Amino acid sequence: MILLLGSTGYVGSAIRRHLEARAIPFHSLSLRDNHRDARDVLLEAVRRLKPQFLICAAGFTGKPNVDASEGQKALCIEANIGLPAKIGEVCASEKIPWGHVSSGCIYTGSRPDGSGFTEEDPPNFDFRHNNCSFYSGTKALAEEVLRDMPNLYLWRLRIPFSHVDNPRNYLSKLMRYARLVDVRNSISNLEDFARITHDCWAQRIPFGIYNVTNPGSVTTRQVVGLLQKAGLGPKNYEFFESVEAFHRLATCTPRANCVMDSSKLLRAGIRLPSVEESLGDCLRRWQPA
Amino acid sequence: MILLLGSTGYVGSAIRRHLEARAIPFHSLSLRDNHRDARDVLLEAVRRLKPQFLICAAGFTGKPNVDASEGQKALCIEANIGLPAKIGEVCASEKIPWGHVSSGCIYTGSRPDGSGFTEEDPPNFDFRHNNCSFYSGTKALAEEVLRDMPNLYLWRLRIPFSHVDNPRNYLSKLMRYARLVDVRNSISNLEDFARITHDCWAQRIPFGIYNVTNPGSVTTRQVVGLLQKAGLGPKNYEFFESVEAFHRLATCTPRANCVMDSSKLLRAGIRLPSVEESLGDCLRRWQPA
Numbered sequence: 001m002i003l004l005l006g007s008t009g010y011v012g013s014a015i016r017r018h019l020e021a022r023a024i025p026f027h028s029l030s031l032r033d034n035h036r037d038a039r040d041v042l043l044e045a046v047r048r049l050k051p052q053f054l055i056c057a058a059g060f061t062g063k064p065n066v067d068a069s070e071g072q073k074a075l076c077i078e079a080n081i082g083l084p085a086k087i088g089e090v091c092a093s094e095k096i097p098w099g100h101v102s103s104g105c106i107y108t109g110s111r112p113d114g115s116g117f118t119e120e121d122p123p124n125f126d127f128r129h130n131n132c133s134f135y136s137g138t139k140a141l142a143e144e145v146l147r148d149m150p151n152l153y154l155w156r157l158r159i160p161f162s163h164v165d166n167p168r169n170y171l172s173k174l175m176r177y178a179r180l181v182d183v184r185n186s187i188s189n190l191e192d193f194a195r196i197t198h199d200c201w202a203q204r205i206p207f208g209i210y211n212v213t214n215p216g217s218v219t220t221r222q223v224v225g226l227l228q229k230a231g232l233g234p235k236n237y238e239f240f241e242s243v244e245a246f247h248r249l250a251t252c253t254p255r256a257n258c259v260m261d262s263s264k265l266l267r268a269g270i271r272l273p274s275v276e277e278s279l280g281d282c283l284r285r286w287q288p289a
Numbered sequence: 290m291i292l293l294l295g296s297t298g299y300v301g302s303a304i305r306r307h308l309e310a311r312a313i314p315f316h317s318l319s320l321r322d323n324h325r326d327a328r329d330v331l332l333e334a335v336r337r338l339k340p341q342f343l344i345c346a347a348g349f350t351g352k353p354n355v356d357a358s359e360g361q362k363a364l365c366i367e368a369n370i371g372l373p374a375k376i377g378e379v380c381a382s383e384k385i386p387w388g389h390v391s392s393g394c395i396y397t398g399s400r401p402d403g404s405g406f407t408e409e410d411p412p413n414f415d416f417r418h419n420n421c422s423f424y425s426g427t428k429a430l431a432e433e434v435l436r437d438m439p440n441l442y443l444w445r446l447r448i449p450f451s452h453v454d455n456p457r458n459y460l461s462k463l464m465r466y467a468r469l470v471d472v473r474n475s476i477s478n479l480e481d482f483a484r485i486t487h488d489c490w491a492q493r494i495p496f497g498i499y500n501v502t503n504p505g506s507v508t509t510r511q512v513v514g515l516l517q518k519a520g521l522g523p524k525n526y527e528f529f530e531s532v533e534a535f536h537r538l539a540t541c542t543p544r545a546n547c548v549m550d551s552s553k554l555l556r557a558g559i560r561l562p563s564v565e566e567s568l569g570d571c572l573r574r575w576q577p578a
Contacts, residue, residue: 033326035325036324036326036329037322037324037325037326037327038326040325073433073434074370074374074375074377074378077370077430078371078374081363081371082366082367082370082371085362085363085366085367086363086367088363089363126416127415127416127417127426127430128417128419130417137416141366141416144362145362145363
């Protein structure tokens with residue numbers, strides 16, 4: 001049995017749907033409790049339910065977007081570092097293997113040769129580089145705190161997209177924004193990501209950090225081209241002149257844009273469709289809200 | 290009535306003794322609870338006890354020294370950021386003014402002209418400068434999380450010393466170490482610091498950040514000279530050739546050494562004896578363990 005934390009969030013819901021679809025036994029648990037410490041809530045649950053694996057999709061990204069994390073720093077630290085640290089403590093003491101949803105937003109740009117960052121590359125968009133959103137800072141610091149914990153997968157998600165319309169879906173966002181900024185990113189198909197959280201465990205691949213992005217990268221203009229070809233979204237888009245103009249005019253906190261290398265996952269035996277394949281598939285199957 | 294958190298620690302004990310000596314009504318509270326969330330323990334206590342002021346001296350520095358914080362990152366974040374953030378949340382909702390023990394170890398060196406850092410200077414020994422111990426990183430990040438909270442004093446302590454022998458006392462440390470490193474620091478008399486936590490509130494000085502170091506600064510060699518004059522500690526000391534040699538040979542994590550300016554406290558009407566006066570007084574009244 002799998003214990004799933006954070007199953008009401010955007011990523012957690014996708015994992016829940018995946019487990020349901022495959023009839024994989026799981027139990028959803030919220031650690032939010034008005035009176036008890038999260039550690040205690042979890043300890044009681046794992047002793048009662050005896051899960052073989054735990055998936056944590058709980059976290060704080062800020063709503064409607066990451067700008068909100070700047071005004072909720074305490075919450076951001078508690079949800080993104082404090083909570084997973086407590087989960088790791090309980091999982092270590094109860095010897096439960098687990099996985100946690102980390103983020104690729106701890107990188108900016110690409111390697112000097114244009115290739116994607118691997119799991120060996122230290123973050124370059126974090127508190128230590130003093131160039132990041134508070135959210136990215138906490139996600140990078142969480143990896144620093146968690147990375148030496150035993151029996152742990154850290155799955156780095158990066159800009160989730162899906163065939164189902166949703167305010168958190170990258171494709172939906174592109175369809176709704178009036179002006180866009182042209183940047184290159186590696187991105188993660190939400191359903192692929194959800195599947196992989198279970199596959200890692202089912203296939204017993206080695207614990208550690210994994211970039212879980214669809215191979216390749218895309219620019220905003222490329223994705224907009226695909227949307228227009230599929231007859232989705234506005235007919236005409238405006239683009240900010242530059243990333244600088246976008247940050248100056250439209251955001252409060254810096255955004256990471258980065259290219260990631262997900263070949264470690266492939267080498268471990270888990271295949272992801274390329275970003276082009278996956279985008280094409282989503283647009284063919286597009287489900288409006 | 291004052292609510293005191295962390296009264297069993299080195300700093301908290303000094304505050305407790307000060308309040309006892311002045312017959313100031315207070316209540317010691319531990320937020321450690323095997324089952325309940327610290328927020329809930331505190332909320333219940335403040336509603337029952339109705340304190341006028343809260344002093345938080347709880348935190349994690351690492352034992353025997355700050356090197357230990359490198360191996361206990363989760364605990365360090367929870368104790369130094371998570372816990373005070375929760376306290377701030379409860380104090381804000383219950384409208385209780387409070388003060389928290391912060392640290393001067395978020396600075397290194399001095400201003401370019403050799404003068405001390407003021408409360409206006411941003412930290413320069415923190416995650417954002419990527420040059421710090423994990424402990425200093427968490428203390429700086431805690432200030433970032435706490436500084437906009439209402440009705441809050443952040444008291445920056447820096448290398449506590451006292452007339453009472455104790456493994457945490459800077460003077461005791463100097464007497465026990467075989468080799469020393471000659472560096473310049475501003476330092477805090479523990480009993481002065483304890484007194485000031487209450488005085489800030491009693492005199493209703495404006496809330497905010499205060500450097501609570503005795504005016505001036507001293508080098509290790511100067512303090513050793515005073516110890517030898519007082520007939521305390523070893524007759525002969527060895528010194529590391531340089532700070533670099535000290536870090537290479539004797540420590541795991543970088544140490545902050547810094548000069549601080551405590552004139553904001555003086556301008557608010559609270560006087561501290563100079564570091565020379567205070568050191569002289571401690572050595573005259575020295576109480577061996």
